[in-house]
Each structure stands twice: as structure tokens, then as C-alpha cells.
Amino acid sequence: MRLSGTGTAADNPSRGTPADDPMHRPRAVDGRAPDVMRRGEWVPMRQFRDEEEVDFVIVGTGAGGGTLACRLAEHGFTVAALDAGPYWRPLEDFASDEMHQSKLYWTDERIVDGENPLQMGSNNSGKSVGGSTVHYAMVALRFRPEWFKSRTLLGYGADWPLDWREMWSYYDQVEDDLKISGPVTYPWGPKRPRYRYRAHELNAAAKVLARGAEAMGIDWTPTPLATVSAPRGDSPPCVYRGFCTVGCSTNAKQSVLVTYLPRALAAGAEIRDLAMVGRIETKDGRATGVHYFRDGRWRFQRARNVVVAGYAIETPRLLLMSANREFPDGLANSSGLVGKNLIVQGNQAVWGDFEEEIRSYKGPPSLAVTEHWNYEDRGKDFHGGYCYMSQGPLPTLWGSTQAGAHGLWGEALVSEMQRYNHVAGLKIVSEYLAQERNRVTLSDETDQYGLPIPRITYSWCDNDKALNRHGLDFMGQALAAAGGRNIWEQGDDTNHLYGTARMGHDSKTSVVNGDCRSWDIPNLWVCDGSVFPTTGGVNPSLTIQAIALRTADRIRAMARGGDRRDA
Amino acid sequence: MQSRKDLFPGYDVLAKRDTPSWNPKTRSVIDERLAITPRTHRFLDAAEFATLLAVAGRIVPQPAGRTDPVPAAAMVDHKLASGEHDGYRQAGLPEQGTAWRLGLKALDAEARAAFGAAFGELGAWAQDMLLKTCEDGALRGPAWADMPSDLFFKKRIIPDLVKAYYAHPTAWNEIGWGGPASPRGYVRMDFDRRDPWEATEAKPGREEEAYQENLRVGR
Known part of the structure; x- marks a missing residue:
């Protein structure tokens, strides 16, 4: 039993910070893992020996791998989930500080090129147990149903091998697992159940979006968010600190670290932190396990199945690095598509200042959203859709936006920065098209593990540029209609990663099938944003998690069908 | 162009250090940052660091005689010395430490x-002229080797110095940001609403009122 106010949960403690070093010494050892909800406490953890053949070894514990690990363990499979990142104790390890919290990001070197080189690291790559969900903005949006058949119904992109109604039922489950806070009725798309927790209060930045949308005659809504608006177990309601994208120090955020992973442990899964997988081994056409680096040495975990869930850069990187005599072009790559069709989403913004004080740093950064241009197909000179949301950049992000995208430095920068409390912006999450020339390859340089550094090549196509223009024009009008002045455009930003191990109906044009299973190697699976053949105009995490739950259920169904060896 | 003002008189985000807005981890992280002194450098040599100090003075200029200046150059050196990377680098740029050494020597x-x-010995006008030429990619002397000067400006000088500057409490005071907020967070979210532990902006003629309010943020 725990007495409230005794300082074991999120109460402000006088106690200090942990003495161990989670970035250099694994925490999940000796039969226990950190209890992420309680200061200094532990939960028991089953451990497997390397030579013990587990049913599933999962590479990555984020939205895809962590969710899948939980469901597979709850289905009774033996699971070892490996993550390159540290096992954080959010209540003790997380500071209210942007610079320090960059420890949550994947900051290993990557080389970017192409006509529109991507910015990596901070907003699209996590290196933590729990993956990018530890620092994501918690935006929990569903796909528009038509996007699962976008080639047939909308005339662009690709049809998914998944049915939207089945996905809709998995969205229900994820929303319940995360107790999503959202509106009573959602303005767009087919009817969905009520969100489990009430919507969050709007901050002034969100009310700017609402004003603009109403002036433009379109719908808007409080954003469905994976941070609780009322207590849930050891999670207190969100206190509107506004540091969501650098880690939640109160555990209001329903990241994979504090939701699915504790469940996975309770169901008997092992989670190995600071475990970097460098190669998947194969024999006679089947995966046999993974080589991984932990505690100063390379080891080999045997497994009946291998799941790659490293997100759309590390996943193709691992498949390509695992090339061997049997699979000289990399694993699961008979189509030649591993690493190709990398897709990001547009993340352009308009910014302006207001007579009133906005102080957008308070509360989750994106408390209001409009999906109008996801569901309205008329009036577009491009394929695809977009939503846009209110914003709450903290000072170093805002400074680098003013200096980078706005080109200010010197006195011009420091004086403009003094308008910080009066600024509001609208930021897009938009649908770019898949192109084979956008891709992840291996460079000649090596990293600290001796593994080849990935090279990431990205260029916009004409459709992407037309979408950018439409979005910036519309958001600029909406911001002006809301009372914004001195409006300027941030034209270069992108976010989210997809497509480098795409799913499909045909082994010649995709890497995995609808069950996330490799066409080439029957006991090799991919479960993360890499499998998306199209992106839609919403953030990916909810869909990645819905696919993970579905994949686990499919694996159980196949196992029950007698194909236990394969699943 | 507007110039910098004392918009938040008397506001000191550090006054909140021992309030419920700062958890122990935040206190230790900010203590470490405040221990960096303006002339500490471990990674760059004396000549390189002198150039960086001058560059920082133009990119994120500070009022003369400030009692608690942001050690932006030293913070960049600290980043290079500790080997904290950004997670990507543009093709054409060497690794960050190599890029900084090369770029500062070339400047x-x-x-x-x-x-x-x-x-570092030039006046502000000449320094700005060189930095603008660098920003335009038009510095092409042999010292740059193969590194384009505009990439160095946009991908190293700007992000590294600006992020360093706005990661410091002195800069937070200058822009009136609430600062660290764990676990207390905030309550008043609407237009023109302010929690008692947030900065008050001085309205013309009411500077004293703002000053008195700002003395109360740590209580």
C-alpha cells in the first residue's frame, strides 16, 4: 500500500537524483527493472539467457516494439525486447530543461543530403526505452478511413493490405489503453466512441487556432492527447508544464514507457536497456537471433522470431547491415525496397504576434487541431491532406526557429525574441508522397559501435511543394483572421518517418505483408512507422500502436492455427 | 528594428529555484550550467576560442557590463568537449568539432x-560584414578547405550559439519565460492570464508595478 503524499509518486520531493548512470550502465538487470511510477523502486523482471531461444526478440521498444512486446507477452509468448536507449525513471531523471533533455533523442551521427535535407535528432528520433513516445507531443489522431485505400478511392499513393474497420477497432483499444483525453464529439469522419478522459483546457495559443478556424468557416476541436486530464493509477492529471516534447517528469503523459512496458514486464517480457542490435543472423532462410552490444561486449540472443521496430531509419539500416551470403542485398530485400520510399510529413508553420499575452509555453504544445483539409477534397491542387495544430515552442527551439527559418541574428534576433510571450503559430502535419529516390543507405563512415552510419536522402516532389504552398497560405489567412500581426512563414520543417519497409499486397512491390511479416523470411517481422506505404495527414503514433496490437493478435491466430514454428 | 528593452524588470527565474517549479534534477542541471564561466574552454585552443567569443558577441549580443552574462561561447565549447551531437549533419560538413575548428580558423x-x-580584434561593423559574407556562402579562402561557409554559418554558428544563449537563465529573464516548471506547472492558461510565479511585462508608465510583481515570483 502507498500512502498519498509520502513522496513515492509525482509529489515534489526533497530527495535528490538517482546515483546511478542510466546512460552508461543498464538498469534492467538482476531480475528487476525500474518501477517508472515510483521513486527508487523496482519491479520484478523475468530474464532470458542469450542461449535460450525466446519466441520473439524485438528490436526497439517504442510505439511499435513496446506495444507489440506487451501484447505478445500477454498472449503467452516469451519476449525479449532490446532497446539502444536508457531506461529512464521520469520522476527522478527528467529536468525541466530543453538542453539537458536532448538526452532523450537519437543523437548518433547521421548524414543528410538531397534537395531538402532532413533535420534529424530532436523531433523525429528517440533513443530511450519507450522510444520517441517519451518525447512525443502525444497527439493521438486516427487515419481517415479512405487513406487505407488511397490509390483506389483518392487516386494517389498505395492501398494498404489492412481494412479500415478492423483498424478502427484497434484504434478503440489503443485509445482505451492510453486513456486519451479528447472531445465529446469529433467533427470529422465516421462515428467513434467517446474519448475516455475529458478534453484538456485550451490555452491561449489553442484559442488562437479556434478563432482563426471559426473566421475561416471550418471546424476545429480540442486535440485528442495521450496525457491524462484526470488521475489514472499513479499518473496525476497533466499540470500543464509545457515540457512535453522534452519528456514528462510527472508521468501524466501516457508514453509506452509508462503504459505498455510495465504491462509487458508484468506479463513476463524482458526489457534490455542500452542494448544496441547490430546484426540479425540467418540460417537456411530463417532468422535465428540478433547480435547486440551491451555492457561493453557483443552478444547473441537466440530467437524463434525477430521483430525489427527501430523506426524508419534504424529499421532499414539494420536490415541492410545484416546482409550475408544468403541475403547479399540485406534481409527482406528481394523487392529492393528496403530503405527506399522514405516519407516524412511537412511540418511548416506560420507565426505571428498578438496584442494579448499568449504565453504558449503553458500546457501541451498542441491543444487544438483542425483536420478540415484531411477530409475536404475540393479546392486542392495536390494529392493528400493535412491537419494543423496550435504550438508552444520553448525558448531554445523558438530561438533556433527565429534564427534558422526567419534568418535573424544579432540585435534583430534578441529584440524579436522579447516578443516571445505574445507569439502564436499554426503548424501543419501533412501528407507527402512516397518516392523511391528518398531513401536510407549505408555510408562508408562508422559509428561508436563500428557500424556504418546511415545516409538519409530527401527531396520534395512538385506535389509536396504544392501542398506546402496551400497549407502555408491557408494557415497564414487563418492566423491573420485570428488577429495575428507580422506574420511570417517557417517553410523548411518536417517531422515523422515512414515507408522504408513498406507493407503491401505483393512481394515485388513491398517488404512486408499486412501482418508486418517479411515476404522473404517467414520469421522476420517489422513493426513501426517503416511499414506505412502512405502517411495521411496525421501524426503516426496511434496508427503504429494499432498496427502493433493487430500484429500481435494475428501472430497468436497463426500460432493457434498450428504454425507455431513460424510464430 | 526594435531594440532590446528591460521588459521584465526585477524578474529572476533563479528566484524560483527552491519553489515547487524546480525538481531536484532541474536544480542540479542548472547548477552545472551556471558553473560554466565565460572564458572556460576545453575543446578549442586560445586563438579559436577568441574568435568564437567575438562571433558570439555579434550573433547573440549582450549589453555591456551585464552582471550575469550568458557564456554562449563557453557553452558551445562545452558541447564540443562533451561530444554531445545533434543527431545529424549535412553532407558537405565535417563532424561538429572538426567543423568548428576549421570554420573559426577560416573566419x-x-x-x-x-x-x-x-x-576578434575587428570592430563590430567589420565582424558583421564578414559574418554576412559567410552567411551568403561568399567566403571562399583556402582556409575553408572543402567546407562551404554558408553551411558552416547556418548549420553550426547559428544553431549552436542560439541554442546555447537561450538555454541560460539570463536569456530566460530577458524574454520573460516562466522557466522550469516541474512539478508545479501552470494554472492560468487563457489570454492575458498569468500565474503569480510567472514574469510580469512592464507596460509603459507602469514599470514599478511590474518590478514589484516580479520580486514575488519566488515566494
Whole structure:
């Protein structure tokens, strides 16, 4: 039993910070893992020996791998989930500080090129147990149903091998697992159940979006968010600190670290932190396990199945690095598509200042959203859709936006920065098209593990540029209609990663099938944003998690069908 | 162009250090940052660091005689010394430490070629002129080797110095940001609403009122 106010949960403690070093010494050892909800406490953890053949070894514990690990363990499979990142104790390890919290990001070197080189690291790559969900903005949006058949119904992109109604039922489950806070009725798309927790209060930045949308005659809504608006177990309601994208120090955020992973442990899964997988081994056409680096040495975990869930850069990187005599072009790559069709989403913004004080740093950064241009197909000179949301950049992000995208430095920068409390912006999450020339390859340089550094090549196509223009024009009008002045455009930003191990109906044009299973190697699976053949105009995490739950259920169904060896 | 003002008189985000807005981890992280002194450098040599100090003075200028200046140059050196990377680098740029060393030497060489003096010894006008030429990619002296000067400006000088500057409490005071907020967070979210532990902006003629309010943020 725990007495409230005794300082074991999120109460402000006088106690200090942990003495161990989670970035250099694994925490999940000796039969226990950190209890992420309680200061200094532990939960028991089953451990497997390397030579013990587990049913599933999962590479990555984020939205895809962590969710899948939980469901597979709850289905009774033996699971070892490996993550390159540290096992954080959010209540003790997380500071209210942007610079320090960059420890949550994947900051290993990557080389970017192409006509529109991507910015990596901070907003699209996590290196933590729990993956990018530890620092994501918690935006929990569903796909528009038509996007699962976008080639047939909308005339662009690709049809998914998944049915939207089945996905809709998995969205229900994820929303319940995360107790999503959202509106009573959602303005767009087919009817969905009520969100489990009430919507969050709007901050002034969100009310700017609402004003603009109403002036433009379109719908808007409080954003469905994976941070609780009322207590849930050891999670207190969100206190509107506004540091969501650098880690939640109160555990209001329903990241994979504090939701699915504790469940996975309770169901008997092992989670190995600071475990970097460098190669998947194969024999006679089947995966046999993974080589991984932990505690100063390379080891080999045997497994009946291998799941790659490293997100759309590390996943193709691992498949390509695992090339061997049997699979000289990399694993699961008979189509030649591993690493190709990398897709990001547009993340352009308009910014302006207001007579009133906005102080957008308070509360989750994106408390209001409009999906109008996801569901309205008329009036577009491009394929695809977009939503846009209110914003709450903290000072170093805002400074680098003013200096980078706005080109200010010197006195011009420091004086403009003094308008910080009066600024509001609208930021897009938009649908770019898949192109084979956008891709992840291996460079000649090596990293600290001796593994080849990935090279990431990205260029916009004409459709992407037309979408950018439409979005910036519309958001600029909406911001002006809301009372914004001195409006300027941030034209270069992108976010989210997809497509480098795409799913499909045909082994010649995709890497995995609808069950996330490799066409080439029957006991090799991919479960993360890499499998998306199209992106839609919403953030990916909810869909990645819905696919993970579905994949686990499919694996159980196949196992029950007698194909236990394969699943 | 507007110039910088004392918009939040009396506001000191550090006054909140021992309030429920700062958890122990935040206190230790900010203590470490405040221990960096303006002239500490471990990674760059003396000449390179002198150039960086001068560059920082133009990119994120500070009022003369500030009692608690942001050690932006030293914070960049600290980043390079501790090997914290951004997670990507543009093709054409070397690794960050190599890029900084190369770029600072090249800027200094350009200063000597154009004006016959070290970059750090030039006046503000000449320094800005060189930095603008760098931003435009038009510095092409042999000291740059294969590194484009505009990439160095946009991908190293700007993000590294600006992020360092706005990661410091002095800069937070200057822009009136609430600062660390764990676990207390905030309550008043609407337009023109302010929690008692947030900065008050001085309205013309009411500076004293703002000053008195700002003395209360830590209570």
C-alpha cells in the first residue's frame, strides 16, 4: 500500500537524483527493472539467457516494439525486447530543461543530403526505452478511413493490405489503453466512441487556432492527447508544464514507457536497456537471433522470431547491415525496397504576434487541431491532406526557429525574441508522397559501435511543394483572421518517418505483408512507422500502436492455427 | 528594428529555484550550467576560442557590463568537449568539432586577409560584414578547405550559439519565460492570464508595478 503524499509518486520531493548512470550502465538487470511510477523502486523482471531461444526478440521498444512486446507477452509468448536507449525513471531523471533533455533523442551521427535535407535528432528520433513516445507531443489522431485505400478511392499513393474497420477497432483499444483525453464529439469522419478522459483546457495559443478556424468557416476541436486530464493509477492529471516534447517528469503523459512496458514486464517480457542490435543472423532462410552490444561486449540472443521496430531509419539500416551470403542485398530485400520510399510529413508553420499575452509555453504544445483539409477534397491542387495544430515552442527551439527559418541574428534576433510571450503559430502535419529516390543507405563512415552510419536522402516532389504552398497560405489567412500581426512563414520543417519497409499486397512491390511479416523470411517481422506505404495527414503514433496490437493478435491466430514454428 | 528593452524588470527565474517549479534534477542541471564561466574552454585552443567569443558577441549580443552574462561561447565549447551531437549533419560538413575548428580558423584567416587583423580584434561593423559574407556562402579562402561557409554559418554558428544563449537563465529573464516548471506547472492558461510565479511585462508608465510583481515570483 502507498500512502498519498509520502513522496513515492509525482509529489515534489526533497530527495535528490538517482546515483546511478542510466546512460552508461543498464538498469534492467538482476531480475528487476525500474518501477517508472515510483521513486527508487523496482519491479520484478523475468530474464532470458542469450542461449535460450525466446519466441520473439524485438528490436526497439517504442510505439511499435513496446506495444507489440506487451501484447505478445500477454498472449503467452516469451519476449525479449532490446532497446539502444536508457531506461529512464521520469520522476527522478527528467529536468525541466530543453538542453539537458536532448538526452532523450537519437543523437548518433547521421548524414543528410538531397534537395531538402532532413533535420534529424530532436523531433523525429528517440533513443530511450519507450522510444520517441517519451518525447512525443502525444497527439493521438486516427487515419481517415479512405487513406487505407488511397490509390483506389483518392487516386494517389498505395492501398494498404489492412481494412479500415478492423483498424478502427484497434484504434478503440489503443485509445482505451492510453486513456486519451479528447472531445465529446469529433467533427470529422465516421462515428467513434467517446474519448475516455475529458478534453484538456485550451490555452491561449489553442484559442488562437479556434478563432482563426471559426473566421475561416471550418471546424476545429480540442486535440485528442495521450496525457491524462484526470488521475489514472499513479499518473496525476497533466499540470500543464509545457515540457512535453522534452519528456514528462510527472508521468501524466501516457508514453509506452509508462503504459505498455510495465504491462509487458508484468506479463513476463524482458526489457534490455542500452542494448544496441547490430546484426540479425540467418540460417537456411530463417532468422535465428540478433547480435547486440551491451555492457561493453557483443552478444547473441537466440530467437524463434525477430521483430525489427527501430523506426524508419534504424529499421532499414539494420536490415541492410545484416546482409550475408544468403541475403547479399540485406534481409527482406528481394523487392529492393528496403530503405527506399522514405516519407516524412511537412511540418511548416506560420507565426505571428498578438496584442494579448499568449504565453504558449503553458500546457501541451498542441491543444487544438483542425483536420478540415484531411477530409475536404475540393479546392486542392495536390494529392493528400493535412491537419494543423496550435504550438508552444520553448525558448531554445523558438530561438533556433527565429534564427534558422526567419534568418535573424544579432540585435534583430534578441529584440524579436522579447516578443516571445505574445507569439502564436499554426503548424501543419501533412501528407507527402512516397518516392523511391528518398531513401536510407549505408555510408562508408562508422559509428561508436563500428557500424556504418546511415545516409538519409530527401527531396520534395512538385506535389509536396504544392501542398506546402496551400497549407502555408491557408494557415497564414487563418492566423491573420485570428488577429495575428507580422506574420511570417517557417517553410523548411518536417517531422515523422515512414515507408522504408513498406507493407503491401505483393512481394515485388513491398517488404512486408499486412501482418508486418517479411515476404522473404517467414520469421522476420517489422513493426513501426517503416511499414506505412502512405502517411495521411496525421501524426503516426496511434496508427503504429494499432498496427502493433493487430500484429500481435494475428501472430497468436497463426500460432493457434498450428504454425507455431513460424510464430 | 526594435531594440532590446528591460521588459521584465526585477524578474529572476533563479528566484524560483527552491519553489515547487524546480525538481531536484532541474536544480542540479542548472547548477552545472551556471558553473560554466565565460572564458572556460576545453575543446578549442586560445586563438579559436577568441574568435568564437567575438562571433558570439555579434550573433547573440549582450549589453555591456551585464552582471550575469550568458557564456554562449563557453557553452558551445562545452558541447564540443562533451561530444554531445545533434543527431545529424549535412553532407558537405565535417563532424561538429572538426567543423568548428576549421570554420573559426577560416573566419580568422578571412579577417586577416581583408582587414589585416584577427577576427576578434575587428570592430563590430567589420565582424558583421564578414559574418554576412559567410552567411551568403561568399567566403571562399583556402582556409575553408572543402567546407562551404554558408553551411558552416547556418548549420553550426547559428544553431549552436542560439541554442546555447537561450538555454541560460539570463536569456530566460530577458524574454520573460516562466522557466522550469516541474512539478508545479501552470494554472492560468487563457489570454492575458498569468500565474503569480510567472514574469510580469512592464507596460509603459507602469514599470514599478511590474518590478514589484516580479520580486514575488519566488515566494
